[in-house]
């Protein structure tokens with residue numbers, strides 16, 4: 041590993057900001073302020089004993105995200121420096137997929153994924169989301185109360201992906217259970233990851249045998265000629281990269297809508313679009329809060345900090361969005377939507393942004409049409425967030441409503 045006297049000096053001066061602490065989940069903004077106090081690049085810990093640089097400055101973030109010569113997405117040189125059981129490995133370990141690839145390999149994987157998702161027409165995706173919402177409202181509707189994270193946002197994404205994969209709804213339970221265990225962490229996480237792996241392996245094996253009108257089949261037949269193993273890894277990533285952030289985009293936006301009576305009362309008559317709430321989330325609690333992890337190919341001076349090679353450089357999308365919002369308030373700049381980097385930028389920018397936005401807005405609109413008097417059980421400030429450096433994720437969003445069944449006669453939305 042390359043070392044430099046200036047690097048040691050930087051580390052000695054700055055106390056690492058511990059993004060793994062429970063306090064970070066309670067009040068991320070004070071942690072972002074502490075990081076920004078270090079300069080454009082702060083010094084943090086992603087887990088106890090796992091150091092990382094964290095970029096909180098927009099100019100520095102854009103420079104890094106576009107500079108593929110200096111920075112790589114390949115974590116393998118770093119991996120040899122961390123314990124095998126480190127809790128961050130699930131999100132950071134190398135796999136042969138578009139997220140961890142550079143150069144030609146990246147273009148090949150990414151293009152095949154983009155082309156495949158492009159085959160999903162908006163009206164088709166909308167219909168799948170509506171069907172998924174119908175399934176879930178059928179389940180929760182009669183009870184008059186629910187947790188919109190565990191009973192809606194999370195299983196919604198399992199249903200939508202499962203249908204895009206050409207599998208029956210019954211399989212979505214299996215997917216949801218595996219992903220749920222992964223989120224619980226600890227021993228459950230390893231079990232969940234194994235079950236999740238089994239689901240994807242079986243799925244691809246079935247599609248190799250017999251193609252269908254679905255995403256994995258389109259990937260297998262893409263002109264890039266990915267092997268079944270490569271397709272397995274891209275599907276694994278699609279679920280990993282898509283499920284959790286979209287679940288959180290849905291539930292974080294719902295928490296803003298339902299916590300704000302003025303918003304919600306106008307929502308059902310269409311005065312204020314759901315997209316407004318989604319944009320608010322992207323500014324205040326963006327789902328993928330800290331990610332965009334790069335590694336300097338060799339030690340380099342970057343925006344005033346000497347970066348060592350093989351140490352993660354994290355983009356704080358959460359801090360960037362928060363500071364952009366503050367700057368906008370100060371100078372009333374517009375348009376606000378362009379000022380956050382919640383979908384990243386550069387070659388690894390989210391390739392499925394439009395699909396994720398459509399899923400989110402349709403799901404919320406449909407749910408609030410079926411259950412127009414959803415009422416939060418807790419005021420928004422009493423909601424709690426999951427610990428961990430990467431995701432901005434509610435632990436639960438309990439609600440009450442008038443019980444109903446979706447096929448109740450005469451009450452179609």
Ligand code: HEM
Nearest residue numbers: 138139281282285286331332333382383384388390392396
């Ligand atoms: C249908 C849902 C989604 C799918 C399938 C999906 C898929 C992906 C994939 C495959 C990548 C890797 C691209 C590459 O490396 O070339 C990616 C990147 C990214 N996605 Fe998405 N995504 C989804 C939803 C979201 C949502 C809701 C957010 C947050 C607002 C988000 C934020 C990002 C960001 C920030 C990156 C850059 C990765 C990084 O930081 O390293 N995505 N997404």
